[in-house]
Amino acid sequence: MADTKKPIIAIEHVDKWFDDFHVLKDVNLSVAEGERIVIAGPSGSGKSTLIRCINRLEAHDKGRIAVDGIELTEDLKRIDEVRREVGMVFQQFNLFPHMTVLENCTLAPIWVRKQPKEEAEATAMRFLERVRIPEQASKYPGQLSGGQQQRVAIARALCMNPKIMLFDEPTSALDPEMIKEVLDVMVGLAHDGMTMICVTHEMGFAREVADRVVFMDQGEIVEEAPPTEFFTAPKSERTKAFLAQILRG
Amino acid sequence: MTVNAAVKWLKRNLFSSWWNGALTLLVLYIVWSAIPPFLDWAIVHAVWSGEGREACLGPGKGACWPFIFANLDQFAYGRYPAELRWRVDLAFLLGLAGLVPMLIPRVPAKLWNLGYLVVAWPMIAIVLIAGDRPGLVGVDTDLWGGLLVTLIVAITGIVASFPLGILLALGRRSEMPVIRTLSIVFIEFWRGVPLVTVLFMASVMLPLFLPQGVHLDNLLRCLVGVALFSSAYMAEVVRGGLQAVPRGQYEAARALGLSYWQTMGLIVLPQALRSVIPGIVNTFIGLFKDTTLVLIVGLFDFLGQVRIQLSDMHWSTPQGAATGYVFAALVYWVFCFGMSRYSVFMEKRLNAGQIR
Numbered sequence: 348m349a350d351t352k353k354p355i356i357a358i359e360h361v362d363k364w365f366d367d368f369h370v371l372k373d374v375n376l377s378v379a380e381g382e383r384i385v386i387a388g389p390s391g392s393g394k395s396t397l398i399r400c401i402n403r404l405e406a407h408d409k410g411r412i413a414v415d416g417i418e419l420t421e422d423l424k425r426i427d428e429v430r431r432e433v434g435m436v437f438q439q440f441n442l443f444p445h446m447t448v449l450e451n452c453t454l455a456p457i458w459v460r461k462q463p464k465e466e467a468e469a470t471a472m473r474f475l476e477r478v479r480i481p482e483q484a485s486k487y488p489g490q491l492s493g494g495q496q497q498r499v500a501i502a503r504a505l506c507m508n509p510k511i512m513l514f515d516e517p518t519s520a521l522d523p524e525m526i527k528e529v530l531d532v533m534v535g536l537a538h539d540g541m542t543m544i545c546v547t548h549e550m551g552f553a554r555e556v557a558d559r560v561v562f563m564d565q566g567e568i569v570e571e572a573p574p575t576e577f578f579t580a581p582k583s584e585r586t587k588a589f590l591a592q593i594l595r596g
Numbered sequence: 597m598t599v600n601a602a603v604k605w606l607k608r609n610l611f612s613s614w615w616n617g618a619l620t621l622l623v624l625y626i627v628w629s630a631i632p633p634f635l636d637w638a639i640v641h642a643v644w645s646g647e648g649r650e651a652c653l654g655p656g657k658g659a660c661w662p663f664i665f666a667n668l669d670q671f672a673y674g675r676y677p678a679e680l681r682w683r684v685d686l687a688f689l690l691g692l693a694g695l696v697p698m699l700i701p702r703v704p705a706k707l708w709n710l711g712y713l714v715v716a717w718p719m720i721a722i723v724l725i726a727g728d729r730p731g732l733v734g735v736d737t738d739l740w741g742g743l744l745v746t747l748i749v750a751i752t753g754i755v756a757s758f759p760l761g762i763l764l765a766l767g768r769r770s771e772m773p774v775i776r777t778l779s780i781v782f783i784e785f786w787r788g789v790p791l792v793t794v795l796f797m798a799s800v801m802l803p804l805f806l807p808q809g810v811h812l813d814n815l816l817r818c819l820v821g822v823a824l825f826s827s828a829y830m831a832e833v834v835r836g837g838l839q840a841v842p843r844g845q846y847e848a849a850r851a852l853g854l855s856y857w858q859t860m861g862l863i864v865l866p867q868a869l870r871s872v873i874p875g876i877v878n879t880f881i882g883l884f885k886d887t888t889l890v891l892i893v894g895l896f897d898f899l900g901q902v903r904i905q906l907s908d909m910h911w912s913t914p915q916g917a918a919t920g921y922v923f924a925a926l927v928y929w930v931f932c933f934g935m936s937r938y939s940v941f942m943e944k945r946l947n948a949g950q951i952r
Contacts, residue, residue, distance in 0.1 A: 404847050430853040441848035445866050454862065455852035500848075507852060 355380045355511060355542055356401060361410035363396060370396045371407065372566040380510075383537050384544045385553040385574075388563035389589060394546045397563070398513045401544070402426075402433045415510060431459060434504030438516040440496040442488035448475070448499050449484040452506045460507065467506070474502040478532050494525030498532055505536075512536065514545040550593060554578065562586050638922065652913040659919040660911075667905045674741015674901050680733060684744055687721040691751075699938060701945060714755055737815040741896035741904075743927070745815070749822055749887040749897065754880050756823035761830025766860060768835055779831070786828035791889055794821040799893035818890050826883045833875040837868030870946050877939035881932045899924050 356378040363371040370393045378384055386394045399405040400412060403419050403426045412419045414429045443451050452471035456462040462470075475481045478498035480491075488496055497517055504512060514533065518526045530552050537543055537556040547553070553560050553574050560577040562570045562585075570577070570586045578594075581587050611617040641658035643651055652660035664671075673681050694713040697703040725744070727734045740748070767779030786794070798821035799814055806812065841864050849859040869876070891900040902920045905911065 402851055404851060427853055427855065430851055433851075435848075435851040437844060437848060439842075439844050441842075441844035443845065443848070443863055443867075445870070455854060458858050458862065459853040503852070 353380065354378060355382075355415055356544075357411070357413045358397075358401075359411045361397075361400065361407045361412060363393075363400065363405065363407045363409075370566050371400070374410070374566075374568055376561065376568065376571075378511075378542065378544065381540050381542055382558045383542075383556050384559050384561060385557040386544065386546045386561045386563060387548065387550070387553065387589070387593075388569075391565075392563040393566040394563045395515050398435075398515055398544055398546055401511075401513060402430050402435055404435075427459075431507060432510045433513060434507055434509035434511070435513045436497070436500050436504055436515065436517045438520050440488070440493070440500045440520070442496055442500055442503070444488050447485050447487055448480075448491070451488065451499060452503045455503075455507050470508075471502070471506050474505045475499070477505075477535075478502045479528075492525060493521045494528045497521065497525075497529045501529075501532055501536075511542045511544070514543065514547065516546050516548070518547065518549060548593060550578070562589065564589070637918075649909075649911055649913045649916075652911075652915060658915060659922065660913050660915045661919065663905070663911045663913070663916055663919055664923050666911070667908075670742060670905055671898060671901055672743045674744060674896050675739040676735060676741065676744065677733075677739065680727070680735060683724045683727065683732075687724040688747075690720060690724075691717055718752075718755070737813050740815065742901040743898045745890070745895055745900075746884075746887050746898040748815075749819060749890055749895075750884045752819045753822045753826045753883045753887070757826035757830045757879075757883070758876075760823070760827035762834050762865065764827060764831035765834035765838055768831065769838060783828045783831050786825050787832070791822070791825055791886055792892060794825050795889060795893045797821070814893065815895060818893060818895060822883070822887070822890075826879065826886075829879050829882075830876070833872050833879055834868065836875065837870075837872035838864065840871050841867045873939050873943050873946075877935055881935055884931060884935070885928060898927065 354377040356376070358374055358376040361371055361374045362369070374393075374397060376384075376397075386397065388394050396405055400407045400419075401414060406421075407419075415432055417425050417429050419426065419429060442448075443454070446454065449468060449471055452474065453464065453467040456467040456470065457464060460467075472481055472484065475484055478501055480495055480498055480502075483491060483495060483499070488499065491499065501512075501517075517533070518529050521529065526549070530549060533543075533545070533552065534556055543556075545552070545557075557574045559571055560574050561568055562577070562581075562583075564585050570581065570583050572581075577586075578590065581590060610620040637658040639658075641656060643657055643660050643662060646652065646662045647666075651662055669678070669681070673684060676684060691713075694709060694717050698706070698709045698713055703709070723729050723732070725735070725740070725748075726737070764779050764783055767775045768783060770776045770779070795818055798817040802812070802817055845863055845867065846859060849863040854862065887897055888899045890897050891903075896904060902924045906917055906920050
């Protein structure tokens, strides 16, 4: 396509406060269609808050955020338009416990996209196969392991056919032996050309799929660079300190 | 062998220490001194048949059941004209026809069923019972009484307070300041006044404020008062349930593009209400029993009707009052225990499907 360089997400001079606490300080970030971004940084650095601003689970106080050409304002209609195009995966999975896996996946396509039930179920089964758990479709989330739940959560987001996927520390709540099954799904997604923003501490994942690694600390973007450059030649002292800690050994 | 097992069971469960043993004996003594005399009064020495007070008079006689049997119609309908009582029966049967399939989970078409119960049936029932339509003989609400009034007040309170309470609970948690403030003011006002005051206001004060010529029926005014009063309680029960739903549920639903009402209706409320079933049923049971307070504004509900029949000279006996009140208690208990058992059944059923 001619305009693949056109940013699908534009974040310009964004500030946000939680009462007195300045969580985001003049953040600028532009993401092109098909780009894979990994956001890293110590806890409390504002990385989760930043991606939650992209689908307006949090409202920014200053600056401008536009997603797929739609600027995020108080306008609820526009917010819903953006949310339809942006899938999100949470640290705590947040599956709906009173619905089966299949119902979790078909809920939004049926109620938001107004798809017929059969069509939504066919799509859901396709994505459940893709995350390799079609056989769990009629179970309830509480009957699944953490890794399985997170894969369902990814399938649920994909069922809306989003243009962008946001991952908010998707593996942080998982037991170590389940991290790989979730990362594998994410890698597959990245190779299919999905625009992705992942907040994660999985530096192996960043190395393998990220086009850019964004390092945040104390509400600021300290450094952004392609992974090879980021890991081998970090510019800032803060990045070096963080990498030294996270890549110890 | 079995005797041995029984002794072991006794020792382990009733006499495991001298303190437990003493408690067991004390409880046995209390049961022994309360139950046999009551059974003796209610069954052994009770009068079971007869006509009029003479049958129940005499030394050593217990409960006067003929008084109950002879007045069953009054207890059920009050002064509702005898030749028109079939209309009440019909309304009641039509309600049962909607309620029974509603309560059985296997029966399909719950949404239509609910629509019938909450919208269609009340209108049919009102027309049938009040009869204020051409071709039907009208029956003034002054003549309504007994269980009829109790059920009307309780059902109206339950049917109205449930949706109102949900809306108030959502309003109290709303991010819109006006709606939140109005909800809080409403809830705190109605929770802050006793139901007796509400009923007095409805029946004595309200007519003073109405414009000349506007007449609101006394029963109707009380119904509105009871509905608003109980919706405030319901709101707080539901709010407790809303708070128990993790924030992530709300966020996940919103992130999928679901609207506020879809999020609440499909995700948050189903989980919230499920977790407060005991509280909801508790409120319903409380409401059912509170309906007896309409007595003080001149409406004769079931308990009021029992009291009226007690003052009937034809049945005036020393055991009459006790018999009447025991019977009244039994009837209330059957209704409340029924609600309680059904809620236990629903909880078990809902918990069986999913493990958190």
